[in-house]
Amino acid sequence: MNRKRKCFKTVAAALVTISVLLGCSAEEMTQMPEEASSTENTIIPADSTEEGFATPEEAVIAYLTGLKNNNFGCMADTFGEGNGAEDISRQYAYLCGIDLIPEMADSSVVMISGSEEAEKLLNQIVQQMEAVDFSSMEFLGFVYPDDLTDTYSTDTYQENLSVIAQNYGGSDFANRVAAIQIDGRQYMLFFDIIKRDDRWYNFQLGGFLANMVGLERESAGTVRLDTDDEKILKTLLSGAPEKLPEAGKDVQAVQPRVEAEGFDSPQQAAAGYLEGLKEQDMEQMLSTFAVESYAENYNLQAYLEYMQSYFFMQQDVNLPPVNAFVKAMISYERMEHLKKDIHEQGRALYVCTSYFDNSQITQEDVSFEWEELPEKINLDSIEILGFISPETLSEYYGTEQMLKIQNRHAQICGADQIKDCVVVFSCDEGTYCLFMESVEYNGKWYNSQFGNTTSLLLNIYSEYKGTMPIDAIADLEDYEIEY
Numbered sequence: 001m002n003r004k005r006k007c008f009k010t011v012a013a014a015l016v017t018i019s020v021l022l023g024c025s026a027e028e029m030t031q032m033p034e035e036a037s038s039t040e041n042t043i044i045p046a047d048s049t050e051e052g053f054a055t056p057e058e059a060v061i062a063y064l065t066g067l068k069n070n071n072f073g074c075m076a077d078t079f080g081e082g083n084g085a086e087d088i089s090r091q092y093a094y095l096c097g098i099d100l101i102p103e104m105a106d107s108s109v110v111m112i113s114g115s116e117e118a119e120k121l122l123n124q125i126v127q128q129m130e131a132v133d134f135s136s137m138e139f140l141g142f143v144y145p146d147d148l149t150d151t152y153s154t155d156t157y158q159e160n161l162s163v164i165a166q167n168y169g170g171s172d173f174a175n176r177v178a179a180i181q182i183d184g185r186q187y188m189l190f191f192d193i194i195k196r197d198d199r200w201y202n203f204q205l206g207g208f209l210a211n212m213v214g215l216e217r218e219s220a221g222t223v224r225l226d227t228d229d230e231k232i233l234k235t236l237l238s239g240a241p242e243k244l245p246e247a248g249k250d251v252q253a254v255q256p257r258v259e260a261e262g263f264d265s266p267q268q269a270a271a272g273y274l275e276g277l278k279e280q281d282m283e284q285m286l287s288t289f290a291v292e293s294y295a296e297n298y299n300l301q302a303y304l305e306y307m308q309s310y311f312f313m314q315q316d317v318n319l320p321p322v323n324a325f326v327k328a329m330i331s332y333e334r335m336e337h338l339k340k341d342i343h344e345q346g347r348a349l350y351v352c353t354s355y356f357d358n359s360q361i362t363q364e365d366v367s368f369e370w371e372e373l374p375e376k377i378n379l380d381s382i383e384i385l386g387f388i389s390p391e392t393l394s395e396y397y398g399t400e401q402m403l404k405i406q407n408r409h410a411q412i413c414g415a416d417q418i419k420d421c422v423v424v425f426s427c428d429e430g431t432y433c434l435f436m437e438s439v440e441y442n443g444k445w446y447n448s449q450f451g452n453t454t455s456l457l458l459n460i461y462s463e464y465k466g467t468m469p470i471d472a473i474a475d476l477e478d479y480e481i482e483y
Contacts, residue, residue, distance in 0.1 A: 052080060052199025056174040057142065059193050059200045061244070064178060068137040068244050072328035080194070080201025081169075085332035087205040090220035091189070092329065093319060095182065096129045099312055110310040118304035125300070126322055133183055139244050140179035141237040143188060148177065148213050148236075161208075168203070170194040175209035179233055186233060190221030258335055260287040262444025266421035267387050269447045270436045274425055278382040280374060282342065289338055290413070290439050290446035295321055295330035297414025297441065306408060345450055345465035346373045353377065353430060355469045383426045386481035388433070390420040393473070394457040402453055413448065416440040420452040424470060424481055433473065435466035 053059040059078050066074030075088055093099075101124045103110045112118050145152040152175070165173035172195035179188050192207035193200050206221025215221060225233060263269040269288050276284030300320040304310055310318070321327045347366045350373070354361045368376065390397040397420065410418045421436045435455035439448035450465035460468050 052201050056176050056193040056200050059202050060176050060178050060191050063202055064139055065244050070134055070325045072325050076332055078202045085336055087220050089329050091205055091222050094222045096132050098128055104312055108312045112304050112308050115305055118301050122301045136183055138181045143177040143236045145175050145209055170196045186225040188223040258286050258291040262446055266419050266438030266445050269438055269445050270421045270423040271384050273447055274384055278379050280379055285342055288447045291331050291334050293441040295327045299412055299414045302411040341450055343370045348464045348467045350376045352467055352469055378428050381428050385424040386483045388422045390422055390454040393454055396457050397454055413439055420454045431470050433468050433470045
């Protein structure tokens with residue numbers, strides 16, 4: 001048994017590799033001259049909720065209309081595959097002027113010592129966000145890319161756009177630059193737009209043309225213009241701009257809640273996920289996680305106190321949920337991450353099947369899409385056998401140090417409390433544990449994330465997303481399974 005447990009750890013390399021591939025698929029595309037890797041921006045596949053647009057300009061105008069009306073859902077829906085939540089959040093932070101906070105004048109990193117400094121920075125961020133009136137936004141027009149760089153019209157660049165379109169399942173690819181004005185301040189916004197099935201969708205903010213003219217990816221294709229720039233901009237604008245609908249005039253789309261009404265216990269939440277996995281029902285699996293509750297209660301100050309620093313544009317943008325726009329943005333970002341994690345958890349379960357038949361898993365074996373999972377594993381065979389108390393798996397669980405870690409995480413999530421859950425289930429001929437972190441909001445429990453403090457204490461690789469054959473950890477008969 002010990003020998004097999006040790007050998008099993010080596011297959012983690014396959015999951016590490018596939019995890020990297022999920023985040024870096026843009027590296028495989030043909031790169032343009034002068035293009036740097038910093039422009040890579042993976043869009044996570046999702047079902048399209050928008051029929052697309054007749055022209056690239058219409059896709060951009062629809063996005064700007066959502067921005068003007070503080071309607072995150074409208075903006076996200078202009079992206080045909082994936083909702084571009086990370087790009088939108090970066091651009092939103094930049095347009096709010098978070099980088100203009102005095103402490104960030106000389107560095108994008110603010111070091112924080114104690115709750116008072118964290119509260120001060122949080123108040124500054126909130127002030128910047130509340131000071132911007134996006135309903136005042138005016139669309140000034142489009143700037144032709146060839147006026148920004150002669151490279152745009154070259155055959156090499158245009159051929160590369162065609163290659164990019166093909167690599168992402170499209171028939172055409174375009175760059176557009178829109179000029180806008182908010183509260184009297186002018187900006188240029190760079191867009192990549194892709195054509196699929198004869199309709200145009202926004203692909204990413206910034207991207208390839210933005211990189212070619214020297215913009216960093218962190219700016220999400222946003223250029224804040226100074227006085228001299230504004231004079232030059234007037235000579236670059238082509239034609240009369242289309243007037244955007246006034247704020248509040250369009251129909252505000254009500255986004256359906258992703259999460260369910262919650263469960264009575266962590267065990268029910270974990271079981272709900274496995275039941276969804278058995279049916280390969282992504283909607284049901286997502287509904288067992290805290291999504292909107294997380295977005296509505298996220299505590300940025302607690303996060304700042306824990307990190308003792310704030311990195312602007314060098315990680316996922318952290319903003320306080322002070323309005324409906326940011327709450328929707330946090331929910332969308334969390335949903336994207338959860339979809340990716342669910343996909344990886346399915347791959348991890350497939351890798352774990354090699355434990356029982358001593359088969360060799362290669363990188364190619366785990367490079368499959370979510371829809372192909374039933375071809376790899378008999379999901380219909382999933383049966384929940386019960387639950388194991390975390391305290392019985394590790395003597396350190398429940399100690400003062402572990403409780404301190406969980407309480408700190410609960411504060412960041414704005415939750416009542418966090419607990420570990422370990423569910424035992426069978427699939428095909430194997431028996432597995434799924435380690436899930438559970439979170440409570442207003443007396444209801446949700447799944448928080450795959451893996452928990454118990455799995456960390458047992459040295460289970462994070463790439464397995466909390467999934468492990470139970471006898472790779474311990475002998476099943478040594479533990480009492482609760483039903």
